[in-house]
Amino acid sequence: MPKLYDPTAAPKQAGAALAARLPDLHDKTVGLLDISKAKGNFFLDRVEEILTAQFQPRAIIRRMKPTFARPAPEDIRRELAQDCDVLIEALAD
Amino acid sequence: MHDGIFFEKAGIPSAVCATTEFSNAALAQAKALGLPDFKVILVEHPIQPLTAEEVYGRAEAVFGQMVEKVTGRLQ
Amino acid sequence: MPHDTPLNAELDAIEYYFEQGVTDGLPVVPPTEERMQSMLAATSRAADEVVALVPPNFGAASVEKIAVNAVMAGCKPAFLPVVIAGVRAMCDDRVNLHGVQGTTHTATPLFIVNGPVRQQLDINCAAGVFGSGWRANATIGRALRLIMMNIGGALPGEIDKSTMGHPGKYTYCIGEYEEQNPWAPLHIEHGYAPEQSTISVYCCDAPQCVSNHGSRTARGILDTLGASMAVGWSDTTYLAGNYIVVLGPEHANSMAADGMSKQDVKRYLYENVRRPLHELLPGPDGREGVKRDNLPGWLNAADDFSLIPKVSSPDGIIVVVAGGTAGRFSVHMCGWGGGAGRSELATVPIET
Numbered sequence: 230m231p232k233l234y235d236p237t238a239a240p241k242q243a244g245a246a247l248a249a250r251l252p253d254l255h256d257k258t259v260g261l262l263d264i265s266k267a268k269g270n271f272f273l274d275r276v277e278e279i280l281t282a283q284f285q286p287r288a289i290i291r292r293m294k295p296t297f298a299r300p301a302p303e304d305i306r307r308e309l310a311q312d313c314d315v316l317i318e319a320l321a322d
Numbered sequence: 323m324h325d326g327i328f329f330e331k332a333g334i335p336s337a338v339c340a341t342t343e344f345s346n347a348a349l350a351q352a353k354a355l356g357l358p359d360f361k362v363i364l365v366e367h368p369i370q371p372l373t374a375e376e377v378y379g380r381a382e383a384v385f386g387q388m389v390e391k392v393t394g395r396l397q
Numbered sequence: 398m399p400h401d402t403p404l405n406a407e408l409d410a411i412e413y414y415f416e417q418g419v420t421d422g423l424p425v426v427p428p429t430e431e432r433m434q435s436m437l438a439a440t441s442r443a444a445d446e447v448v449a450l451v452p453p454n455f456g457a458a459s460v461e462k463i464a465v466n467a468v469m470a471g472c473k474p475a476f477l478p479v480v481i482a483g484v485r486a487m488c489d490d491r492v493n494l495h496g497v498q499g500t501t502h503t504a505t506p507l508f509i510v511n512g513p514v515r516q517q518l519d520i521n522c523a524a525g526v527f528g529s530g531w532r533a534n535a536t537i538g539r540a541l542r543l544i545m546m547n548i549g550g551a552l553p554g555e556i557d558k559s560t561m562g563h564p565g566k567y568t569y570c571i572g573e574y575e576e577q578n579p580w581a582p583l584h585i586e587h588g589y590a591p592e593q594s595t596i597s598v599y600c601c602d603a604p605q606c607v608s609n610h611g612s613r614t615a616r617g618i619l620d621t622l623g624a625s626m627a628v629g630w631s632d633t634t635y636l637a638g639n640y641i642v643v644l645g646p647e648h649a650n651s652m653a654a655d656g657m658s659k660q661d662v663k664r665y666l667y668e669n670v671r672r673p674l675h676e677l678l679p680g681p682d683g684r685e686g687v688k689r690d691n692l693p694g695w696l697n698a699a700d701d702f703s704l705i706p707k708v709s710s711p712d713g714i715i716v717v718v719a720g721g722t723a724g725r726f727s728v729h730m731c732g733w734g735g736g737a738g739r740s741e742l743a744t745v746p747i748e749t
Contacts, residue, residue: 233410234428234465236419236547238456245356248335250394260334262325271374272339272365275381276388296738298496300324310332315392318326320380321340321348321362322369324453343558347499350555354454371683 251315254284260313262301263293269320276317288312297321323351327360337391339384341367363387414469419547421539421567425469436464439474440481440749448481449488452495454550458484462548463540470540475518476533479596482747483508483541486598489743497600497733497740498551501560504600504733504740506545507641508538508570509717511584512594514747515572522572524721526643527604527728538568563603571719577646578718579653586659587744597744599641599715602629604728615652619662622727623670627707629731633677633686635705636693639713639732639741642666645720648727663711670708675701715742 251257259280261273270293277289290312294301309316326338340348340362348362365380372380410427414420426432437444437460444461451458460481467480487494487506497504510520521531529535551557553566575582575591584595609621622642630638642662644652652662674696679686687705692698696705708714720726733740 232430233413234433234461234468236428236462236465236469236543238451238454238458238462238548238550244358245331247357247359248330248333250335251392253393254389260329264325266369268369268372268374268377271377272369272381275378276385279382279385294325296496298493298500298738300328300495306325306328310329310334313329313334316326316329316334316336317339317388317392318329318336319339320365320369321323321338321344322365322367346554347556347558350550350552351453354550 254280254286254315256285256287257314258288258290258312259286260309260316261289261291262305262309262316262318263291264297264318264321265294266297266320266322272320273317276319323348323355323362326362327352327355327357330357330360335392337363337388339363339365339388341365341369343367363391418552419543420469421542421546423567425543426471428465428468432468433461433464436468436472436474436477437461439477442481448484451484451488451544451549453498453556456548456550458488458544458548463544466543466547467536467540470543471532471536472540473532473536476537476540478749479510479514479518479537479747480540480544482596482745483537483598484544486596486743486745487541487545489598489745491741491743492598492600493738493740494545494549496738498545498549499556499558500733501558502733503559503561503563503602504731505559505563505565505569506541506598506600507565507730508541509583509597509599510570510572510594510747511575511582511589511597512747513592514594515575520570520572522574522719524723526571526574526719526721534570534572535568538570541570542566542568565603571643573717574646574719577649577722579650580659583715583717584744589744589746594747595744596747597742599742600733600740601641601730604643604730606726606728608726609648610725613651613655615655615657615662616665618648618652618725618727619665620669622729623666626666626729627670627672629707629729631685633680633684635672635677635687635707636709638708638734639715640708640729641715641717641732642727642729643720644716644718644727645724646718646722647725649718659716660711662716663714666714667706667708667711671704671706673701674698674703674705677705
């Protein structure tokens with residue numbers, strides 16, 4: 230067969246490694262990022278409750294994206310990346 | 323997915339929750355963004371018609387998985 | 398088994414592209430070296446120039462990759478500059494293609510072409526404008542859809558979560574019928590010179606056709622059109638979203654003859670497509686609606702009979718003219734919502 234061209238774009242991002250896991254959640258700063266779809270706040274409310282009851286987190290930082298339709302804005306990403314040890318994001322439906 | 327993967331790449335263990343309807347989209351997205359091993363935590367679909375209590379139940383059902391995702395072990 | 402005859406090789410290549418999952422379900426034209434050279438000769442840009450990064454995967458749409466998809470779609474080389482401009486337009490931040498590519502809603506990009514390029518490339522603006530039969534409309538729209546899939550990564554059922562989809566996901570490309578437009582066409586409305594060809598993108602549903610064959614007044618036609626627009630997205634989705642109205646030439650010219658400008662048309666729809674608040678409140682079984690505490694200050698939230706507009710401003714309605722000159726029909730489509738995090742119209746010049 231003659232040469233045929235590929236219509237797809239190679240993925241821009243090369244393979245990377247996952248972050249190291251934490252031993253536990255005691256005394257850690259937990260980020261909770263609400264993607265801002267309806268009812269996601271209830272989900273994170275309960276997560277926050279159980280987290281506080283089961284562990285002694287140092288802090289819980291709760292933030293909400295302005296819209297679920299785009300990645301989180303720079304300032305939210307920067308703040309959470311700086312201050313959090315672990316991140317939970319919810320809820321895409 | 324973009325956010326969760328951003329935080330993973332920044333060194334912060336992350337757990338992203340999405341409903342079961344989004345599992346193959348999430349997989350495709352993770353691959354495209356260079357972290358094919360990044361798996362979402364699947365929550366039962368749908369969410370939109372549920373009451374607040376029912377949504378709390380969804381969170382309870384996967385809380386253990388969230389902890390396991392960021393600590394690498396069952397607690 | 399190698400095949401000797403060129404015809405068999407071609408058929409094998411068509412099957413190969415189906416198997417690779419890079420088609421829209423219809424056969425594509427295999428992008429061979431010869432076809433690619435012809436296609437790339439139609440632009441002075443370098444083949445490796447990156448025109449845009451296509452969401453959601455932010456794949457690089459180089460001139461070469463655009464050309465591959467254009468050949469596959471069946472484009473003539475002369476169409477390439479329009480496809481390149483279309484890629485730039487759809488990746489414009491205002492369109493929020495990232496959101497649209499992953500939505501469960503039906504909205505998909507509609508491309509509207511203005512200027513002399515319509516005649517140069519035989520882009521249909523008239524009868525059957527949303528239908529089939531014109532190579533330029535069919536293949537330019539198709540190339541752009543293939544690019545959204547193959548370079549952007551939004552494959553239906555995977556990242557593209559549209560619950561229903563609509564036929565515009567095969568191709569959705571029209572010319573505006575400027576010659577029948579009694580007002581300023583879309584590109585002039587957006588500040589371009591009449592002879593500057595442009596392509597605009599607006600993400601929306603499939604066309605909803607509205608008939609009004611009897612009214613001789615602008616208001617009469619707009620009341621019928623407005624009653625149909627009133628249920629866009631859902632019958633209780635108000636004070637939200639944006640819409641496009643594609644007026645058939647008979648309707649547009651009747652309205653202008655009756656003294657209405659394009660802005661008057663938008664304003665009339667904004668002022669008259671309204672429902673009383675009590676009909677729009679969220680339903681007891683959970684059905685969405687307008688929430689009293691979300692209303693802006695200028696509406697009286699305490700009054701159950703406050704008339705709530707369908708859109709939050711006349712600018713939320715785009716008006717263009719297209720379609721045949723026989724038949725008193727217009728169509729309208731619901732967009733993917735305006736404002737932060739939603740999707741707006743974007744217009745870019747076509748450069749040869």
